[in-house]
Each structure stands twice: as structure tokens, then as C-alpha cells.
Amino acid sequence: MGLLIDGKWHDQWYDTKSTGGAFKRSESQFRNWITADGSAGPSGDGGFKAESGRYHLYVSLACPWAHRTLIFRQLKELEDHITVSAVHPDMLGEGWTFDTDAHGATGDSLFGSSHLHQIYTRADAEYTGRVTVPVLWDKAKATIVSNESAEIIRMFNSAFDGVTGNGDDYWPEELREPIEAVNARIYSTINNGVYKCGFATSQEAYDDAVVPLFDSLDWLEDLLSQHRYLLGERITEADWRLFTTLLRFDPVYHTHFKCNRKRLTDYPNLWAYTRELYQWPGVAETVGMQHIVRHYHYSHDTINPHRIIPINPVIGWMEPHGRG
Numbered sequence: 001m002g003l004l005i006d007g008k009w010h011d012q013w014y015d016t017k018s019t020g021g022a023f024k025r026s027e028s029q030f031r032n033w034i035t036a037d038g039s040a041g042p043s044g045d046g047g048f049k050a051e052s053g054r055y056h057l058y059v060s061l062a063c064p065w066a067h068r069t070l071i072f073r074q075l076k077e078l079e080d081h082i083t084v085s086a087v088h089p090d091m092l093g094e095g096w097t098f099d100t101d102a103h104g105a106t107g108d109s110l111f112g113s114s115h116l117h118q119i120y121t122r123a124d125a126e127y128t129g130r131v132t133v134p135v136l137w138d139k140a141k142a143t144i145v146s147n148e149s150a151e152i153i154r155m156f157n158s159a160f161d162g163v164t165g166n167g168d169d170y171w172p173e174e175l176r177e178p179i180e181a182v183n184a185r186i187y188s189t190i191n192n193g194v195y196k197c198g199f200a201t202s203q204e205a206y207d208d209a210v211v212p213l214f215d216s217l218d219w220l221e222d223l224l225s226q227h228r229y230l231l232g233e234r235i236t237e238a239d240w241r242l243f244t245t246l247l248r249f250d251p252v253y254h255t256h257f258k259c260n261r262k263r264l265t266d267y268p269n270l271w272a273y274t275r276e277l278y279q280w281p282g283v284a285e286t287v288g289m290q291h292i293v294r295h296y297h298y299s300h301d302t303i304n305p306h307r308i309i310p311i312n313p314v315i316g317w318m319e320p321h322g323r324g
């Protein structure tokens with residue numbers, strides 16, 4: 001685990017000393033947008049036109065943020081248009097690697113790099129910051145379009161509609177405001193909330209994260225007793241953003257990140273809802289449960305110093321969900 005400073009790799013864990021033991025996630029730095037006609041998006045530069053075969057996605061199957069992008073690639077039928085490389089689940093001293101000695105770890109099919117940080121320095125030789133997945137790479141301009149999953153899924157949602165003919169819309173105009181509100185709470189208390197619990201290095205920081213986390217899960221349990229999806233009867237990006245965290249809850253966050261007031265399977269509505277999303281056409285094939293369980297327990301030696309991979313519950317993802 002580490003980061004690049006002026007293009008040089010430094011092996012260091014997250015700094016929580018300056019924040020009273022609290023984990024603060026840093027902002028993603030590559031913020032360009034692919035658009036249908038190549039015009040500039042809400043941030044960054046223009047010139048990234050949606051074209052088949054032009055873009056490549058670097059992911060970790062373990063990572064909930066990268067997982068969102070894989071799900072959107074699947075939902076929006078982009079598999080033949082956007083190529084993918086998956087890193088090895090073990091993220092150790094030199095960060096994410098392209099080692100291939102794990103099922104599903106593909107290596108870097110574009111450049112044959114050994115480490116993900118080489119992709120960042122290819123885009124910016126002086127890059128300073130964390131080396132995270134997902135990364136959306138542009139083969140034409142030889143640079144990173146974006147390393148922000150929340151924005152990559154919005155590009156995938158609509159930019160390639162003319163290429164694929166798939167017009168499914170998970171960010172519909174009329175629901176954008178309520179989606180943003182739900183996303184904000186879920187991001188802060190659940191998606192990032194589990195990390196705040198797990199990476200806290202003081203009791204106070206942990207308490208500050210774990211209470212809102214379970215308050216939000218209770219809130220969602222109630223919401224999902226009233227309607228099928230977060231925003232009503234229509235599935236939206238908010239559901240997919242929540243799904244990748246819920247999927248990892250019992251296998252990883254409950255024990256490894258000490259999110260253990262309840263398990264996902266203790267919430268009847270949330271648990272059935274998660275199964276429905278798991279069973280959505282194409283979604284189960286984006287799930288790399290072995291990478292998920294292995295990555296967290298093996299890579300975070302500050303939390304699990306002996307790197308013992310737990311036996312884990314057997315989870316009935318394919319049990320009938322009974323919703324709708």
C-alpha cells in the first residue's frame with residue numbers, strides 16, 4: 001500500500017494521525033468525461049468521443065468502486081466496446097499488481113506492465129497521489145480519462161448509446177435530484193462508511209462511523225419495505241452503487257472492518273433486495289468473490305497482520321428473492 005509522489009512510488013499506509021484516527025478518502029484526480037460527440041463533460045477536457053474499441057478499463061474484482069463500473073459495462077452492453085484488465089487481489093508494498101497467479105487476474109493486456117502505478121505515470125510522469133482502481137484509459141490519446149467511479153458509471157450510462165443501441169437509463173432526468181440525495185447519504189455512511197469503520201485508528205473515529213452506518217442500514221430496511229428500489233419502482237444508479245457494498249458486507253465488512261452490529265442477512269428487505277440485484281441478468285458474472293475475500297484480508301496487514309483468510313459464511317445469493 002502506498003502512493004506516488006512526483007511520479008515516484010512510496011510505500012506508506014494511510015495517514016490517520018493528522019485526523020484523530022479518522023480515514024479521509026482523497027479526491028480522484030483524473031476527471032475527464034467520454035461523451036457521445038467528444039465535447040467536454042462536466043469537468044476536465046474535451047476530446048474523448050465514445051468510440052468502440054478506444055477505451056480500456058482497469059479494475060480490481062475486489063474493489064466495490066471498480067465493481068460499479070464493471071456492472072455498468074455489463075448492463076449497458078459495452079463488453080464488446082470497452083476492454084478490461086483485472087489486477088491481482090493482493091495489494092501489498094507496491095500497490096496493485098498485474099501478477100496473474102490468481103484466477104481472474106488478467107495481467108495488463110495493453111502494455112504488459114507489472115504494476116498499476118505504471119499506468120498512472122504513463123499518463124502523468126509527475127503524478128502525485130494514490131494509485132486506485134478503477135482507471136479508464138484512452139488508447140487513442142494514451143492517457144487516463146478518469147479514475148472516479150461515480151463519473152465513469154454516468155459516462156457508461158449514456159455516452160455510448162449511439163454505439164450500442166442500448167438506451168437503458170439509470171440516471172433519468174426526473175429522478176436526478178432525489179438520486180443525488182440518496183447517493184450522498186449512502187456514500188458517506190455506507191459505501192465509504194464501512195471504510196471509515198475499518199481504517200479508523202481511534203475508538204472515537206470508529207464510533208463516529210459505525211453508528212451512522214447502522215442508522216442508514218435501518219433507514220434502508222424501512223425504505224425497501226415500502227418500495228422495490230431506492231427511488232421507487234424503477235432501478236437507478238443509486239441501487240447499483242449500494243449493491244457493491246452490500247455484496248461485500250457479510251463476507252468482509254462485518255468481521256474485517258468491525259461492522260458487526262448486524263449482518264446483511266439479518267435485514268429481511270435489504271437481504272432480499274441484494275439477492276434481486278445479484279440475480280439481475282449479467283450481474284453475477286461481474287462478481288469475483290474469491291478476489292473480494294482474499295484482497296481485504298490479505299492486503300490490510302495493519303488490520304489482519306497474520307493474513308489469515310477466514311472461512312466465511314455460505315451465502316445463498318441465488319435463493320429466490322420474492323420481490324416485485
Ligand SMILES: N[C@@H](CCC(=O)N[C@@H](CS)C(=O)NCC(=O)O)C(=O)O
Pocket residue numbers: 001002027028060062063064065066095130131132133134147148149150
Ligand atoms: N474515488 C475512487 C476510489 C477508488 C478506490 O479507493 N479504490 C481502492 C480499491 S477499493 C484503491 O484502489 N485503493 C488503493 C489506495 O488507496 O492506495 C472511485 O470511486 O473511483
